[in-house]
Amino acid sequence: MPKFFALIPAAGSGSRIGEDLPKQYLHLAGKPMIHHAIGTLCSDGRIAHVIVVLSPDDSHWSQHDWSEFSSKLILLNCGGATRAESVLNGLSALETSIAIADDDWVMVHDAARPCLTSVQLEKLLDELTNDEIGGLLAIPVADTLKRSNTNQRATTTEPREGLWQAQTPQMFRYRLLTNALSSADGINVTDDASAIEALGLHPKLVLSDSNNFKVTYPQDLALAELILQKRKIP
Numbered sequence: 703m704p705k706f707f708a709l710i711p712a713a714g715s716g717s718r719i720g721e722d723l724p725k726q727y728l729h730l731a732g733k734p735m736i737h738h739a740i741g742t743l744c745s746d747g748r749i750a751h752v753i754v755v756l757s758p759d760d761s762h763w764s765q766h767d768w769s770e771f772s773s774k775l776i777l778l779n780c781g782g783a784t785r786a787e788s789v790l791n792g793l794s795a796l797e798t799s800i801a802i803a804d805d806d807w808v809m810v811h812d813a814a815r816p817c818l819t820s821v822q823l824e825k826l827l828d829e830l831t832n833d834e835i836g837g838l839l840a841i842p843v844a845d846t847l848k849r850s851n852t853n854q855r856a857t858t859t860e861p862r863e864g865l866w867q868a869q870t871p872q873m874f875r876y877r878l879l880t881n882a883l884s885s886a887d888g889i890n891v892t893d894d895a896s897a898i899e900a901l902g903l904h905p906k907l908v909l910s911d912s913n914n915f916k917v918t919y920p921q922d923l924a925l926a927e928l929i930l931q932k933r934k935i936p
């Protein structure tokens with residue numbers, strides 16, 4: 703039976719949020735942001751290990767206590783210059799550090815999506831375990847989409863039919879994902895699914911909800927805090 707692994711690329715600086723501390727360590731609901739995603743992934747009984755890929759010069763991880771996750775957590779200090787590079791470096795390092803098979807599943811999840819729920823995670827696992835390609839959590843685009851000119855003036859309205867916003871986790875077989883990211887050099891790969899699409903394959907879109915958003919701008923922190931605090935109330 704194929705095993706399930708989760709991999710969190712956490713080697714970014716998160717410059718758009720405008721803080722000195724890398725985004726994944728900003729405090730949310732009393733914990734560093736990345737703690738929330740690690741907690742959700744580690745608590746899923748099907749996931750064998752959760753791999754965190756840090757920047758080689760990360761000086762923040764060791765300032766926190768991660769011992770509650772010690773049975774599942776694997777730490778790698780091999781992050782790269784882009785998200786895709788961090789994921790690929792992590793996948794390559796796994797080949798020598800743990801027994802991972804070509805057809806084992808890897809779920810890649812952004813450290814900056816702290817509001818992922820166990821229900822969303824289970825849905826992804828249930829819908830993709832028997833899928834030939836794999837897929838990702840996503841939501842249909844709800845807003846009207848405008849294309850702008852260089853003066854920030856709307857020139858056209860883009861049809862939104864068939865458009866989805868990609869989220870994470872994104873779940874693919876170990877060898878397929880490694881090969882896809884290795885051969886995606888030069889393509890603008892901002893998520894794992896785009897590397898799979900570049901091979902001509904069609905990842906499945908698993909319906910999620912907007913709470914699993916990526917914390918990117920300063921105002922996103924307050925919303926994430928609110929969602930996480932509300933979940934703490936029984």
Ligand code: C5P
Nearest residue numbers: 711712713714782783784785788812813
């Ligand atoms: O910057 P952005 O929010 O798009 O990053 C998405 C995820 O990719 C984050 O978890 C971030 O830490 C990670 N990342 C990385 N290595 C990079 C850039 C981003 O692991 N060089």
